[in-house]
Amino acid sequence: MKRRRNKLEIVFDILTAIQAKGGTIKPTHLLYKSNLSHNRMREYLDELLEKNFIEEIEKKEKKKVKQMIILKEQGYEFLQQLGKLKEFTEAFGL
Amino acid sequence: MGIPTWFFGANAGLEFLAMIASILIMYFAYRSYKLSSQRKFFYLGLAFFFIGISFFARTITHLLFYIFGANSLLTSFLQHINYGSPFYMLITLLGYLIILAVITKMFDRYSLLMIFLLALAGIMFSTNPLQLFHIFSLIILFFILWKQLENYFETRNANALLVFAAFLLMLVGHTLFITISYIKIEYVFYILAHVFQLLGYGALLLAMLRVWSK
Numbered sequence: 001m002k003r004r005r006n007k008l009e010i011v012f013d014i015l016t017a018i019q020a021k022g023g024t025i026k027p028t029h030l031l032y033k034s035n036l037s038h039n040r041m042r043e044y045l046d047e048l049l050e051k052n053f054i055e056e057i058e059k060k061e062k063k064k065v066k067q068m069i070i071l072k073e074q075g076y077e078f079l080q081q082l083g084k085l086k087e088f089t090e091a092f093g094l
Numbered sequence: 095m096g097i098p099t100w101f102f103g104a105n106a107g108l109e110f111l112a113m114i115a116s117i118l119i120m121y122f123a124y125r126s127y128k129l130s131s132q133r134k135f136f137y138l139g140l141a142f143f144f145i146g147i148s149f150f151a152r153t154i155t156h157l158l159f160y161i162f163g164a165n166s167l168l169t170s171f172l173q174h175i176n177y178g179s180p181f182y183m184l185i186t187l188l189g190y191l192i193i194l195a196v197i198t199k200m201f202d203r204y205s206l207l208m209i210f211l212l213a214l215a216g217i218m219f220s221t222n223p224l225q226l227f228h229i230f231s232l233i234i235l236f237f238i239l240w241k242q243l244e245n246y247f248e249t250r251n252a253n254a255l256l257v258f259a260a261f262l263l264m265l266v267g268h269t270l271f272i273t274i275s276y277i278k279i280e281y282v283f284y285i286l287a288h289v290f291q292l293l294g295y296g297a298l299l300l301a302m303l304r305v306w307s308k
Contacts, residue, residue, distance in 0.1 A: 087305045091253035093245025094134050
């Protein structure tokens with residue numbers, strides 16, 4: 001059985017999922033990629049919005065308005081730091 | 095012990111480099127703590143802080159010994175914190191013990207305190223405290239090494255291999271310090287022990303730099 005992810009690992013997975021999609025992702029895709037319930041993902045997104053790591057925008061496509069999530073500069077920087085932290089943790093097996 | 099005179103001063107240099115490596119590792123651990131607020135990083139930093147202090151004590155004493163000689167008042171005072179003093183031994187063991195606790199996730203304070211008190215009692219009342227210190231260090235490092243080997247097989251990560259190699263080198267260093275009492279060419283082993291210790295901390299620092307300087 002896989003162990004439960006901690007908060008930082010979840011944030012890392014969310015930000016990585018956005019980055020993997022070129023920095024812009026649909027909320028439904030993110031929900032699928034981050035493997036969280038809708039409510040839990042909303043909580044994380046609110047926190048990431050508050051910290052200015054991501055931005056929610058509305059994009060018009062073929063007369064439809066779509067919600068998109070964008071990874072901001074601070075988000076990229078934080079993701080980079082988290083990547084290093086992950087490597088540090090793995091190096092020592094912490 | 096017949097340590098060659100040319101090594102006085104050089105030992106301070108090697109210890110100084112090990113101290114710098116410990117301080118940098120402490121900094122990286124503290125940076126991780128600030129980023130994540132996870133206490134395990136704080137404790138890892140604390141462990142290397144203690145190890146850094148022990149190397150500082152060794153460096154400063156050996157350096158002053160080299161400059162002023164063994165008979166100066168300052169050097170005789172510094173013998174209380176030098177390599178072989180209870181202060182040096184206990185602070186180093188405390189560092190190792192915290193590393194062991196962090197990587198094995200052994201946060202039972204009573205067990206940790208008991209291990210430390212056993213080491214303290216052993217060192218305070220032994221007829222050969224330095225030898226006992228190296229044996230305690232060897233035992234703790236053996237368990238750290240075991241855990242690091244498991245970690246390497248789990249992650250197959252180059253940095254995990256470097257960390258494993260680092261603790262292996264430190265373990266070899268302590269083994270060489272132990273064997274000094276039993277062989278005739280003790281000065282060779284004494285020098286090699288210093289070199290292995292430095293290589294150990296160097297490998298650990300290299301692993302940290304590979305992670306943080308990207």
